[in-house]
Amino acid sequence: MKTTTIRQRLTLAVIGAATIIGATACGSGGTGTGTSAAPSTVAGSAGASMDPGMDLSASPMASSTPSSMPSAMGATTGSSSGSTGTAAESTIHIKSFAYSGAGTVPAGSTVTVMNMDNQAHTVTADDGSFDAVVKAGTSITFTAPAKPGTYTYHCTYHSNMHGTLTVK
The missing domain is CATH 1.20.5 (Single alpha-helices involved in coiled-coils or other helix-helix interfaces)
Structure with missing residues (x-):
């Protein structure tokens, strides 16, 4: 007993x-409420879907960081040539559910987004001028708007994430 x-x-x-x-x-x-809807644009292979809260730290994607992945709006791949900003100045870092870097970039330049978190994020302009989906542990590039101005952006997956990109 x-x-x-x-x-x-x-x-x-x-x-x-x-x-x-x-x-x-x-x-x-x-962080985040987990109630935000995912954007209608998806980066990566056709037909791929992803849960934004999925932990991909043990996946093959997390061990190899591609240099770029296109997003559906205004994305480019490869390196920037002819841009007046340096790579360090034109990179938005995402770490601990916060944006940093790439405060000011030249109009039409290539902006790199490096997601150092273990969850997917987006860099989505409030006015819709750019929308980059960045899977966990990867980097992508997109083209900054051609029109100079201040562009506020957010993560559609995590409503507490906000940033500003100034285009000169």
Whole structure:
């Protein structure tokens, strides 16, 4: 009888630990509401779909970072030539659910977006002039608007992420 009670307690402890680990793994790191709708544009292969909350840190995609992936609107691939900004100045970094870098870029220049998080993000202009989908652990490029101005952008997956791109 005592062995049964110990077994039951051990089983409950294992189930409880698995539940806690599972709930933690599915969390968003305490940021974002998880209620934002995904954008209608998808980068990558045709027909591919992706859960923005999916942890891809153990996937083959995370181990090899492609230099670029096109998005549906205004994206380009390859390196920028003829741009007056340097690569460091024209890169938006995404880390810990926050944007940094690429404050000011030349009109029409190539902007690189590096996602260092383990979840997908977007760099979506509030006015719709650009929309880059960046899978976890990858980089993409897009073309900055040709018209000079200040462009605010956000992540459609995580409503607390906002940034500003100034085009000269």
